[in-house]
Amino acid sequence: MKVRPPVVPAFTGPVFAFMLSVAGIAVGVVAFAADAQAQAIKIGSFLSVTGGASFLGDPEKKTLELEVEAINRQGGINGHKLDLVVYDDGGAADKAASFAKRLIESDQVDVLIGGSTTATTMAAIPLAEKAGIPFVSLAGAVVIVDPVKHWVFKTPHTDRLAAEKIFEDLRKRGLTKLGLISEDAGFGKSGHDQSLIVAKAFGIEIVADEVYSPRDPDTTAQLTKIRNTPGVAALFNFGFGQGPAVVTRNVRQLGITIPFYQSHGVASKEFIKLVGEAGEGIRLLGSALAVAEQLPAADPQRPVVLAFQRAYADAYQAEASTFAGYARDALYMVAEAAGRAGGADKAKVRDQLELTKGFIGTTGIFTMSPADHMGLSPASFHLIEIRNGNWKLMD
Amino acid sequence: MSCSGRGQAAAIVGRRHAGEVALALVLAAVPLALPNAYAYDIAINALFSATVCVGLNLLIGYAGQISLGHAAFFGLGAYASGILTTRYGWPPLGALVVGAVGVGGLSWLVALPVLRLKGHFLAMATLGIGIIVSIVLNTESWLTGGSDGLMVGDFTLFGHTLTGDRGWYCVAAGLLLVTVWGSRNLISSPVGRALRALHGCEVAAEVAGINTARYKVMVFVLSAVLAAIVGSLFVHYAGMITPSKTGFMRSIELVTMVVFGGMASIHGAVIGAVILTVLPHLLTQFEDYETMILGAIMVGTMIFMPRGLLVTLAGWRWRGRAS
Numbered sequence: 001m002k003v004r005p006p007v008v009p010a011f012t013g014p015v016f017a018f019m020l021s022v023a024g025i026a027v028g029v030v031a032f033a034a035d036a037q038a039q040a041i042k043i044g045s046f047l048s049v050t051g052g053a054s055f056l057g058d059p060e061k062k063t064l065e066l067e068v069e070a071i072n073r074q075g076g077i078n079g080h081k082l083d084l085v086v087y088d089d090g091g092a093a094d095k096a097a098s099f100a101k102r103l104i105e106s107d108q109v110d111v112l113i114g115g116s117t118t119a120t121t122m123a124a125i126p127l128a129e130k131a132g133i134p135f136v137s138l139a140g141a142v143v144i145v146d147p148v149k150h151w152v153f154k155t156p157h158t159d160r161l162a163a164e165k166i167f168e169d170l171r172k173r174g175l176t177k178l179g180l181i182s183e184d185a186g187f188g189k190s191g192h193d194q195s196l197i198v199a200k201a202f203g204i205e206i207v208a209d210e211v212y213s214p215r216d217p218d219t220t221a222q223l224t225k226i227r228n229t230p231g232v233a234a235l236f237n238f239g240f241g242q243g244p245a246v247v248t249r250n251v252r253q254l255g256i257t258i259p260f261y262q263s264h265g266v267a268s269k270e271f272i273k274l275v276g277e278a279g280e281g282i283r284l285l286g287s288a289l290a291v292a293e294q295l296p297a298a299d300p301q302r303p304v305v306l307a308f309q310r311a312y313a314d315a316y317q318a319e320a321s322t323f324a325g326y327a328r329d330a331l332y333m334v335a336e337a338a339g340r341a342g343g344a345d346k347a348k349v350r351d352q353l354e355l356t357k358g359f360i361g362t363t364g365i366f367t368m369s370p371a372d373h374m375g376l377s378p379a380s381f382h383l384i385e386i387r388n389g390n391w392k393l394m395d
Numbered sequence: 396m397s398c399s400g401r402g403q404a405a406a407i408v409g410r411r412h413a414g415e416v417a418l419a420l421v422l423a424a425v426p427l428a429l430p431n432a433y434a435y436d437i438a439i440n441a442l443f444s445a446t447v448c449v450g451l452n453l454l455i456g457y458a459g460q461i462s463l464g465h466a467a468f469f470g471l472g473a474y475a476s477g478i479l480t481t482r483y484g485w486p487p488l489g490a491l492v493v494g495a496v497g498v499g500g501l502s503w504l505v506a507l508p509v510l511r512l513k514g515h516f517l518a519m520a521t522l523g524i525g526i527i528v529s530i531v532l533n534t535e536s537w538l539t540g541g542s543d544g545l546m547v548g549d550f551t552l553f554g555h556t557l558t559g560d561r562g563w564y565c566v567a568a569g570l571l572l573v574t575v576w577g578s579r580n581l582i583s584s585p586v587g588r589a590l591r592a593l594h595g596c597e598v599a600a601e602v603a604g605i606n607t608a609r610y611k612v613m614v615f616v617l618s619a620v621l622a623a624i625v626g627s628l629f630v631h632y633a634g635m636i637t638p639s640k641t642g643f644m645r646s647i648e649l650v651t652m653v654v655f656g657g658m659a660s661i662h663g664a665v666i667g668a669v670i671l672t673v674l675p676h677l678l679t680q681f682e683d684y685e686t687m688i689l690g691a692i693m694v695g696t697m698i699f700m701p702r703g704l705l706v707t708l709a710g711w712r713w714r715g716r717a718s
Contacts, residue, residue, distance in 0.1 A: 087679060092639045093544050094636075098440070104432075105431040106434070119542060122543060122544070123637075
């Protein structure tokens, strides 16, 4: 038997070795590239600036950049400037984990803010816990802070809180038989599960339970099923992005007239624009930011949200969404905690975050505790209704 | 064996495996240049991708078939490991084997009828499988965790837990070396010659007595199983898996890595995977322009080096020597 020389020439070996070495060195160089700035407090952030969740990540990134600049212009925190590093995870959890690792290990940031979605947040939690670094998430689901994780906090309302607030209103109006339609993934899925859990406590019976996929162009089949369910007295849609707009249009097309509720996932002016006339009369949840102008003068949140709205509008010629508010609250909460801690010491900042008390944010008034790393009560949600293409404060 | 002396045989073996020796040396040296866990993370991801690509390259470069579902096979392996270990308490190795066997069976069932046909029907079939797998992983959240993904524990074997970046680097590097070495032997064997023959001209290969369908099925199943094994290991390394890692775009990425590095070149597949894994991280400092620059680099490479990076570079060197 003859041994034949291989067809692919063996001399690719050295070329190959050289290129691999270059790649290896490149990895090393990029890791060294960002050197720590002396004295500055480094804030690392990974957000879904592009991709399906960009309506969350994009305003969040803009907000962080805007507010970090504002804080630095005023001399920083006790003389420490803030240094912001933002990466775009494109909504992919594995990328989020990789960027979180990069922020912790290579950029050596002192605090993590981010995770626009629950999936990207959950991907980074084990890393933050292992590294021992304060991490403030901007995502909604209750699993982020329940059970409580030592280093992890979050600023948005949880989906459980949203369900409770809606059910409270249903009970007040005597509507006990609810038709639920929710997204089968992410935010909507988690909201759906929480709704089922808390319904009993409010005496609400979920008589119809339908789901749709985030990209479904039509939900009339599911809605027809709900309409034909005997006794159904109200409709509740849990989801965000395009889905709720499709549901809303379909509801009007089918002539469904029972009271219709949406979650806080749609509390942006974009939603009103998307659904137009079909949105009239919908009740939903929003933070103070959505109804800033209508807040009573005595409301402690009023000056905070108005100032933020103005700053954001001046910088970007756009309205600050609820999601922008999440990032703003996270940044200032961290800034205040770092101020009280007297620097960027990770353990001290974490302890101070947990001691946050009566912090007035755009989303609500936060009071953290060792058992509660979100710190919002149902009162921080405002029940609003769409009237004449605008929000109307109902409580 | 009719070789005249040990020296000559050793020279031939040495030459054939020069690439592997170089690869082993580089893999051993790279950790010296890795400053922290983040750099290790990129390196480990690159090595895992490279292993999948070496398998995929056997199919694309040698059997002349394209699979648009390799991320799905990777994902099935990953989810098999994830689900069996977390929900049913299986040992990780057992889950890995079951995942690999399951994917092997599935790919065999798909390939058997499809690869009897000539042309690129396999691409269509695997495209379909990839999309079906992706939908199932996204929607059956009671089992898979849906789009939020699945959290998975460490890889333990006989009471030892594989942890730490160094440990995982060694495993990923070892797996890649074994895969490259095995592929090299396969290509140099009669099977490899049969594969190259059928890639060159399927009719001629059949006339020469090669059961082309059988070989194509074999290579396809082999590369799918390899993807599943890497998936199983990856899920324990990353500690989590989401459907986005198993979707259609990821399959395209894998094919791109193979084509970028150079088809029908084992080391080309490795280079392609390494570069396309590392490059996005290098380009993040360009922020909004990173996707554009990455695109330009890829388009440029394909225009000026249509046979792929490594194959073209090696060709230039060859020409330089000849003149």
